[in-house]
Amino acid sequence: MEEEILRRTWAEIDLDALSHNYRAARDKIGADVRYLGVVKADAYGHGALQVSRKLQMLGCDYLAVSSLDEARELRRGGITTPVLILGHTPPEMTPQLIRHNLTQTVSALAKAEEYSQAAEASGGVLRVHIKVDTGMSRLGFLVRGEHFAGGVDAIAKACALPCLDAEGIFTHFSTSDSDEPGDRAYAMEQFSVFTDVLDALAKRGRRFRLRHCANSGALARYPETYLDMVRPGIALYGLGDDAAALGLRPVMSLYSCVSTIKVFDADTPISYGRMYRTPDRRRVGVLPIGYADGLFRGFSNRLELWTPYGSAPILGRICMDMTMVDLSALPEVHVGDALEVFGAHQSADALAAMLDTIPYELVCAVSKRVPRLYMEHGRVTERSLRILGQA
Numbered sequence: 001m002e003e004e005i006l007r008r009t010w011a012e013i014d015l016d017a018l019s020h021n022y023r024a025a026r027d028k029i030g031a032d033v034r035y036l037g038v039v040k041a042d043a044y045g046h047g048a049l050q051v052s053r054k055l056q057m058l059g060c061d062y063l064a065v066s067s068l069d070e071a072r073e074l075r076r077g078g079i080t081t082p083v084l085i086l087g088h089t090p091p092e093m094t095p096q097l098i099r100h101n102l103t104q105t106v107s108a109l110a111k112a113e114e115y116s117q118a119a120e121a122s123g124g125v126l127r128v129h130i131k132v133d134t135g136m137s138r139l140g141f142l143v144r145g146e147h148f149a150g151g152v153d154a155i156a157k158a159c160a161l162p163c164l165d166a167e168g169i170f171t172h173f174s175t176s177d178s179d180e181p182g183d184r185a186y187a188m189e190q191f192s193v194f195t196d197v198l199d200a201l202a203k204r205g206r207r208f209r210l211r212h213c214a215n216s217g218a219l220a221r222y223p224e225t226y227l228d229m230v231r232p233g234i235a236l237y238g239l240g241d242d243a244a245a246l247g248l249r250p251v252m253s254l255y256s257c258v259s260t261i262k263v264f265d266a267d268t269p270i271s272y273g274r275m276y277r278t279p280d281r282r283r284v285g286v287l288p289i290g291y292a293d294g295l296f297r298g299f300s301n302r303l304e305l306w307t308p309y310g311s312a313p314i315l316g317r318i319c320m321d322m323t324m325v326d327l328s329a330l331p332e333v334h335v336g337d338a339l340e341v342f343g344a345h346q347s348a349d350a351l352a353a354m355l356d357t358i359p360y361e362l363v364c365a366v367s368k369r370v371p372r373l374y375m376e377h378g379r380v381t382e383r384s385l386r387i388l389g390q391a
């Protein structure tokens with residue numbers, strides 16, 4: 001990759017921070033609990049292949065993605081760790097699932113039957129994890145309230161199908177990242193529905209090698225939910241409300257650099273819509289980053305970017321490809337200097353809070369035209385630019 005591409009806007013992915021976060025969780029869960037790293041959505045924007053390679057090296061037991069395409073990317077890239085597909089895969093793709101040694105989530109009996117038939121037709125057995133809907137009300141076998149007996153029965157039938165290997169069973173919490181008492185009670189209620197389902201299935205002789213439910217929120221709050229395996233995503237990337245309590249470090253930092261500096265007289269309207277007018281003479285930096293890179297337009301006229309000499313407020317509207325910042329109070333900042341959008345000095349969590357959203361959305365939004373620089377021991381070990389189709 002050409003150096004000049006790198007000096008536009010780039011994301012640094014600190015693989016040492018990733019290792020640290022992985023080990024911190026490992027220490028917390030103990031030796032008997034397995035670790036599934038969630039690497040869906042290109043590892044929350046961090047680069048699924050690079051993150052998965054690192055996790056595989058560290059001894060991670062399982063990975064999870066949302067789709068067959070994401071899973072195939074990992075297998076093509078040489079990842080041999082077991083991979084669970086959390087979302088739907090059309091049953092006609094079953095031969096591919098088997099060929100790539102993937103684990104498919106099964107969320108209803110009708111689907112289980114289709115998968116089993118497709119597996120049988122292709123002469124194979126499909127490894128599956130049963131998804132139980134204990135209160136997220138998304139995918140999963142319905143088991144709450146009046147659905148309990150029927151749900152347990154449907155799961156038992158799905159597991160008994162001839163060409164499915166029901167290795168695991170899981171559920172997903174909707175409020176485990178909240179300390180609000182009602183939310184805590186709801187998470188505990190979901191967990192008790194899940195354990196009731198497990199008990200009912202055990203009574204029928206159905207046991208699972210991998211029972212899992214702890215996402216990042218539950219990893220931080222509810223050790224009793226670890227069961228056989230934990231399933232964190234955001235905690236792996238060092239973000240979320242629990243990052244500090246768990247002693248985690250943010251993995252991604254987003255930078256842009258000053259491409260041009262201009263001095264404008266008082267009362268000059270800056271950018272689209274004249275949202276900002278200079279109150280006096282201002283030294284303005286133009287940055288080659290915009291909402292098409294993942295800098296949300298909602299930050300227009302609100303956010304300040306970090307420099308070693310102080311922060312540089314964004315002036316006016318964020319454009320698709322460019323953003324203006326006020327450098328009047330920062331004479332030390334010159335053309336070519338880097339500004340941190342988020343990272344070690346200014347957290348993605350804090351930025352997300354400004355827009356009333358979650359850090360997940362911010363890191364996922366860093367677009368494919370932003371090169372990722374993979375850092376280890378303070379050195380760049382790999383550069384990846386998705387827009388050129390490089391891994």
Ligand SMILES: *Cc1c(COP(=O)(O)O)cnc(C)c1O
Nearest residue numbers: 038086172215216231232233234
């Ligand atoms: C995304 C996801 C996770 C990870 O959630 P975090 O809040 O990032 O820890 C775990 N399980 C399922 C089913 C998911 O979809």
